[in-house]
Amino acid sequence: METLSEVEVMMPEAFLAWWSKAWEVGQHVAVMGMNGSGKTTFEHLLLAPRKYVLALDAKGYDGSLTNYGWPRTDKWPLPREMRERVRDGEPCRVILGNPARTEKQFAANNLLMRRVLKDVFLVGNWTVLADEGIILAHRKFVNAGDNLDRLFITARDRKISLVYGVQRPSIGRTSPAGLSAFSQSTWVCVSRTRDERVMERVAEICGRPKAEVMGLISALPRFAFAVLGLDPFEPIRIVLPPKLEPRKKPERRNWLWP
Numbered sequence: 001m002e003t004l005s006e007v008e009v010m011m012p013e014a015f016l017a018w019w020s021k022a023w024e025v026g027q028h029v030a031v032m033g034m035n036g037s038g039k040t041t042f043e044h045l046l047l048a049p050r051k052y053v054l055a056l057d058a059k060g061y062d063g064s065l066t067n068y069g070w071p072r073t074d075k076w077p078l079p080r081e082m083r084e085r086v087r088d089g090e091p092c093r094v095i096l097g098n099p100a101r102t103e104k105q106f107a108a109n110n111l112l113m114r115r116v117l118k119d120v121f122l123v124g125n126w127t128v129l130a131d132e133g134i135i136l137a138h139r140k141f142v143n144a145g146d147n148l149d150r151l152f153i154t155a156r157d158r159k160i161s162l163v164y165g166v167q168r169p170s171i172g173r174t175s176p177a178g179l180s181a182f183s184q185s186t187w188v189c190v191s192r193t194r195d196e197r198v199m200e201r202v203a204e205i206c207g208r209p210k211a212e213v214m215g216l217i218s219a220l221p222r223f224a225f226a227v228l229g230l231d232p233f234e235p236i237r238i239v240l241p242p243k244l245e246p247r248k249k250p251e252r253r254n255w256l257w258p
């Protein structure tokens, strides 16, 4: 018999207290929501428990990502200052990629993202924010689909967690990385949508009744996210993340520590 899942609406502080215990090292998180639904902002809350984070700015400047207030770099391996922080056990949360406008700048960023996604597997222990999954995976853009795919499958043993943001799960049709993103994620987070394919896919992945998931997701308030684990007996958590304080677009020089 299908029963209604328990639903818990949480304030960000209570959510974090639960989430920092629930999210184990090596578990991947898929975040789904339309453009402008607040994915990047929500991911800042998701990432709060992690000390070592590489956030890939695949768009060549993402305003919401910049509002994280984290240092940026276009160097990989990371600059010495950052590597020393890691060595000393200090938190190191970094945005990777330059603001880009020209073809040349985009090409340099794309190369950087591909290298990070390829090598991070050898380094281990990082949490990787692969926001804009479609841009990272797509051949016409970063073209790191294969690297992402391999990372999804092998990361767990390397204590690497991926947080993967996409607009729709149908990305799986154009890139294998989309498929593994959902089959390999322990947590699925979704904002409100009326797109039936999204809701059906979420219900399927999480093993919850479709009608229940559809009712819940279509009624979420703006910017709120539902967090579903793979255990269908776990409550579904709902949280409205805090708005990020706006920050200035960084200068191209000297932005290591803003």
Ligand SMILES: Nc1ncnc2c1ncn2[C@@H]1O[C@H](COP(=O)(O)OP(=O)(O)O)[C@@H](O)[C@H]1O
Residues within 6 Å of the ligand: 033, 034, 035, 036, 037, 038, 039, 040, 041, 042, 064, 223, 224, 240, 241, 242, 243, 244
């Ligand atoms: N929880 C929130 N509260 C208030 N405003 C928000 C919230 N989340 C996002 N926003 C606003 O909505 C816009 C889009 O958010 P963003 O996180 O970039 O969405 P996405 O990554 O899904 O495109 C931003 O201008 C941001 O300030």
Ligand SMILES: [Mg+2]
Residues within 6 Å of the ligand: 039, 040, 041, 062, 064, 131, 132
């Ligand atoms: Mg975004």
